[in-house]
Amino acid sequence: MKQVMKQGTQPQRLMARLSAVFAVLVLAACSMGRTGVMPVMLDLGAAQGDTSFASASAPARPALVLEAVQAAPLLTDTLVIWREAGSSEPHGYQGYRWVATPASLVDQRLRERLSAGGPVLAQDLTGAMPHLQVRLERFEQIYAPETGASQAHVTLSGLWFEAGQAPRQFRFDQVQDVSGTGAVAGVRALALALDRAMQQVDVWLQD
Numbered sequence: 537m538k539q540v541m542k543q544g545t546q547p548q549r550l551m552a553r554l555s556a557v558f559a560v561l562v563l564a565a566c567s568m569g570r571t572g573v574m575p576v577m578l579d580l581g582a583a584q585g586d587t588s589f590a591s592a593s594a595p596a597r598p599a600l601v602l603e604a605v606q607a608a609p610l611l612t613d614t615l616v617i618w619r620e621a622g623s624s625e626p627h628g629y630q631g632y633r634w635v636a637t638p639a640s641l642v643d644q645r646l647r648e649r650l651s652a653g654g655p656v657l658a659q660d661l662t663g664a665m666p667h668l669q670v671r672l673e674r675f676e677q678i679y680a681p682e683t684g685a686s687q688a689h690v691t692l693s694g695l696w697f698e699a700g701q702a703p704r705q706f707r708f709d710q711v712q713d714v715s716g717t718g719a720v721a722g723v724r725a726l727a728l729a730l731d732r733a734m735q736q737v738d739v740w741l742q743d
Contacts, residue, residue: 575633578616580641580727597654600666602647607639607672616719618677632719638675649734666698677714677722686714688725692733708736
């Protein structure tokens with residue numbers, strides 16, 4: 537009887553040891569989570585240049601509906617993207633993130649900019665308002681491997697729908713030299729290129 541009881545305690549001791557090891561691993565993981573470095577969160581900053589995007593003497597633009605800005609799949613994450621010239625492989629800066637997806641940041645900035653020229657709505661209240669669809673095609677920093685210099689590339693495309701008229705489309709590309717290296721310098725250049733592309737959209741809407 538005593539021998540049977542001794543053998544019966546073997547699995548219990550093994551389970552106790554495994555439980556102790558598991559508890560240590562959990563505590564270590566929690567400790568690593570608390571001491572891990574949080575990423576630096578980046579946004580587009582204040583708008584640069586002419587923020588009115590419209591002549592003071594120009595008549596106010598009729599109200600329009602700006603649908604939510606769409607984006608290429610790569611730009612629906614918060615990674616700050618860079619790549620080498622000639623390469624199709626994107627990279628995300630380690631230790632840096634956008635405060636929101638590029639699509640969301642561009643949506644907010646474009647609404648603010650276009651609102652300077654007339655009302656910009658998120659939905660059609662009458663069923664007959666003109667609609668603007670915008671897609672963020674490109675939003676990245678490109679490095680030249682030979683020199684290490686880089687440029688910010690931004691591409692906006694879109695469609696304009698208005699009752700009684702054929703749809704109109706646009707595509708605007710902007711490139712801005714990056715002053716410096718790294719994510720922060722690249723983001724400054726992206727903001728400048730984006731503001732110029734948005735100005736092109738505003739001028740296009742006035743034609």
